[in-house]
Amino acid sequence: MNLPRSSLMLGLLTSGLLSACGSVAPAPSLTAAGDAVATPTASYPYAVTLAVTAADAPEQLAARYDGKVIAFRPQQGYALLATRSATLPQDSAHAPVRESNARAVSGGGMTAFASGKATVWASGKATVWASGQFQVVPENTSIWTQIHLEQAQKLAPHLGQGVKVAMIDTGLDLSHEAFQGSLAPQNEWRDFYDDDNDPSDVGTFGEGGYGHGTNTAGIVLQIAPAATILPLRALGPDGSGDVLSVARAIDWAVSCHASVINLSLGTGSRSKIIQDAMDRASEAGVLITVSAGNEGQNRLNYPADDAASGKHKDRVISVGSVSRLDLKSSFSNYSSHLELMAPGEEVYGPAPHNMLAAWSGTSMSAPVAAGALALALGEHPDARLAAPSSSPEAVAAHLLASADPVDALPGNLPYRGKLGSGRANLETFLRSLKAGDKGN
Template sequence: MRLTRSAFPLFTALLLAGCAAPTAPQAPAASGEYVMTVGTPDPALSDAQLSARYGGALVIRTPRFALLRVTGRPLRSAALERAPDVTVERNTDVFRVPNFSSSGTVGLWGSGTVGLWGSGTVGLWGSGSGASAANTANYAEYTSIGLDAAQARITAQNRTPGAGVTLAVIDTGVDLNHPAFAGRLSPANTWKDFVDNDALPQDQGQMGTGAVGHGSEVAGLSLTVAPGARVMPLRVLDEQGGGDVDDLTQAIVWAADHGANIINLSLGAGEAVEAVTQAIAYANSLGAVVVASAGNGGHEGLDYPAAEFGLTSNNLAVGSVNHAGSKSAFSQYGPLTLLAPGEGLVGPAPQNQAAAWSGTSMSTPLVAGSVALAMTHGLARSAADSAERLKGTAQNMGGVSGNANYTGKLGVGRIDLDALTR
């Protein structure tokens, strides 16, 4: 199948402009929409009473936190006195994908063609693993992490890598009709489009524009590693890659409430967002592991929420390397957890196409899929325990050419699925 060369910008780190004041929030400006995060809302208050107390419209409520929308008016001082753990942040269009471009190694569809499809069709997507085309095109990358050996060992146990595991992809949606996803999505009653507020999280728009296809690629890469897993598609980003805080927060809670074991966030922000931090903690409390991308700015310091993960037990911050193990030029570094290949990875794209992408957005689903794979190897284990096993068997990349300047800033190393299952 031939792909047209396109100067299509890579979905990169999302930029956040927000304000957080944990003890004495300032009133929002006279116009615009904000979200208010209330920690541990009083269980004695009804939803209506909670809204009345804080002067906002209730969006979502959990035992851990509540989220309300506040539109262009001051907060009520009495409410602030009663609840100092209130954070007010900008909501609409907070998450934004800039028009990112580079010398050609990042942000483009690769060479313009993929010459390994044979028949010129995407029929290979349905050949059993659902990812044989991508496996062939990404042979060097997947060999570097021992994918073939790991899948063979699990198959020898009469199991399918990732079987019984639900992996939520919170992104631009998924091409629901792509053959790569036939029989590989969670039940339709678990899908949600938070942008259009309906039940069809379709990765829509014209390929080669905005962030169209990003979610399909991410979902496909996770299934390449764990073909037996089921993807829960949740759409929070529009065709341009922009989204709101309340949509992302709701999607994380939705994923956890609907049984997601793993949540993939191939997105980020320049600053911490309290609502999202609380939602991730809520998901962790229900047993879900969150995997997030480091960002594609090439500098030290990670985007959020990955920057908050470090080496915590529940969540994973992912950076990118090439198949030789050298840090990708675009990958941010610092308090990473793990590394995975992220350059020129081929995956499914809307309208039954395939495309090659680069970025930590692509490394992240390889790690998320690896957690799913680990959950089906040997004795049944939780997602959190499987994430720990993945870290414990990672291969240190400190001695690899090009990595000398990043000592102590590349996490525990590159995922090694051969070692994981050996």
């Protein structure tokens, strides 16, 4: 089923807050960890970030700004509010910054189910590669051969074991066979859209964004089969969302000790609140992959456009899409700020109801990079504390530096200098990391 591309652009979403990873406060009030619960944010048109200290009182801030405090973290010096007020009081002590929280945030999304290709997921496949075929999803054999996945998995025998990847998306089909034994503990799951602990992919098969999160998470596991997926739902069935819930999902992923966060989403205008959350994640040593956007334009969506210039740019990677011939996908955004390309056309993965389906978009390219990082980090379990060669930023740098340049290909000449370092080559990536270790 081919749906209009414009209707399938993903975005950012709603609400629901809790205390610390894996625990939910029993009432709609601030918890000891500084999060609010039972506070849907989608109905609030504005988001506000404040500078706070332990001397501040959440109730007073809520009254002063005519809104709801949804996160209060004086130890980190900030608070988040949802408000309907179009004006802010003069308050130099708290340096308030207001921005739109509208669900009109556009996405880095996908173009469609590729030609309506959907079949039943085949279970019982025990091997990853056999006789040159990718046994889990044979339909992806040519794509994974393109990025040298088989060789990379041989170089990384842990296959991402011990690495938690947070998928901030439309949710997952949690009962799908593809995810059994691969999900984080259930007390870490969170739905910021419906404000509960069930991050299931919800919707009608073949419509809107339904199945998007199931596919992106499945892509990560095809690259790093032993990685752990943390399902965080922050996008609704139509793929839209609000700023506050995406920012809170990022903070939640950090509190759950995710090593990698995948953001197959985006917006046309910069969000300080989301960028601040990404900075906090990067500060904690988390690596983040972000899709470039699907407008086919000479620009990147946010937060991808901040990846090369943010406070912790060395730990954030923007990803565009190429075809099987390494040509820029017609839908993929491009820019001198873009950092990496990866396959994003007709990428097969799990679909709701234990199905298999193909999607196209930069949303599919970003989790290829996320899976690659998980594959590498599985060989460097102490990366956050390790020597420079295997620090998070070093791992990210190796992924970029090891890519195969593609902008000199005849079909890519119009985009020369705007396709990042090239198309990801996972074998070269793993070999460069091993060489870096030997050099220390």
